Amino acid sequence: MTGQAEACGVDAHLLQTGDELVVNIGPSHPSTHGVCRVIVHLDGEIVTHAEPVIGHLHRGIEKMAENRTYLQVVPLTDRLDYVGSMYANWAYCRAVERLAGIRVPERAEYIRVVMCELQRIASHMMSIGSTGADTGATSAFIYAFNQREQVVDLFEAVCGARLTYNYVRPGGVSFDLPDGWIEQCRAFTRSHPSAMVEIDKLLFGNVIARQRLKGIGVLPAEEAIARGVTGPAARGSGVDWDLRRDDSYSVYPRVDFEIPLGENGDAYDRGRVRLWECVESCRIIDQALAQIEEGPIKAEGLPRLLAPRPGEAYDHIESARGSLGVYLVSDGSVRPYRMHVRSPAFQNLSVLGYLAEGHTLSDLVVILGSLDPVFGEVDR
């Protein structure tokens, strides 16, 4: 046991104090939502200290970007937040557009908004489904995944990929919407809200799930702000902050939508905020599809190789996990001098230790799931 602990990098003396037990969860554990290792100190079944160990998926994407041209970086950003590839595409492209002063045609902006709201649904379905699986309700996962598959079908019709879209490009999007796509999308947004009501009843109305989720991992609003938590994880605590409204970008000012807020900041509220965001996303998509007009989907006269003037740019968007920012520095060449990603998943994961203290080991899994980290983005 001691040797094993040493091999995993845990101080052996902690094991000898008697009362405390150190348990390693991960890096391969079905409930860690990827490759995260959590070192948990336990007193009986109660967590006294939990520390996430990250870096098991560090692929050096930021460094790789320095050796790619601006266009070649786009597929790399797909692999950051792989549950919501469109966001990273878009955040990166916005930074490039700001750096190079590119104006994006209106139709492309609308398409981007539609895609990203669909992506929000796809991503939240994954999160809600795994909340179900973490609390032992696998059937909720299957219902949620059914919805996700429908969104993935829509994406596939547009760009041919199910997961790594590479769709949003600097200056626009890569393909126009195919014939009949808008009707297909409308059919989905018509059926989706009722499916959400169903999942709400099935999962969040279930007495077992309520007991497993309510009062678990309470994050007070001040703590959420102090620790830089964003996205549904913060809105579950009642922090009324959403970049789509508060630092509005693209065509979001022209659509009308609400921002669901939680009250208690527990895993239950975080989950339900995600659920109702999906319904709001449907509203946004409907409005955007009604407003969309014919036109070009790519900025005119873009050079094959972008070489922005030396300078730096930062831009951020509201991803399914929070505010996702990309910082780019250009030295005037065709490759970025430096790219940095402000990853919401990383920031949100940092509160895990704070939230898990005093809860049982089985609740730790629920708390981790409710923060919805994606390790491609945490480790980058």
Next chain:
Amino acid sequence: MALVDDLGRALERTPGGGIILTSLDAVMDWSRGHSLWSMPMGTACCAMELIAASFARFDFDRHGTIPRADPRHADVMVVAGTITRKMAPAVKRLYEQMPDPKWVIAMGNCAVSGGIFYYDTYSVVRGVDEFLPVDVYIAGCPPRPESLQDAVLRLREKIRAESIAPGRSRPAKLVLPSPTDPRAGGVATADDGSGEG
């Protein structure tokens, strides 16, 4: 496994044992091939398709492939995703914890060769076959869930050629797709017998 090995060896030596061995092999390979419980070693993006494969639309269970997160319950490890240098020891250890006979499917370009992360990065292992014996490779970034199911069927074909007697292979057909077969582009079977337990 040792017991089965001994039995195989003993049967091979016994006069007339070959007939029993062949029938036994047929039963063993049939049962092994049709309940390949998988250890989903999903590390990155490909894990999403791995999950999708086991849900309603693609329904992996109908091939007898049930995901088991515990290596001790698993027959085949599906490595789906990028393996970094930090992760590789854990993957190797999990593979070692799996009971024999065991097989490995490398799903996605990252697990096959490092994929998009082959160049310019300092932290990615260039293919899981650097430290694990891979039986079936699936190309794609990410491969579709159907490719994964195809890989399981191909693995089943490969298992059908295995014998319980160590070092003996059965004269079963190992069907490689013809160049006109649409499958030819997607999946290649490694016929080096490295998965033999």
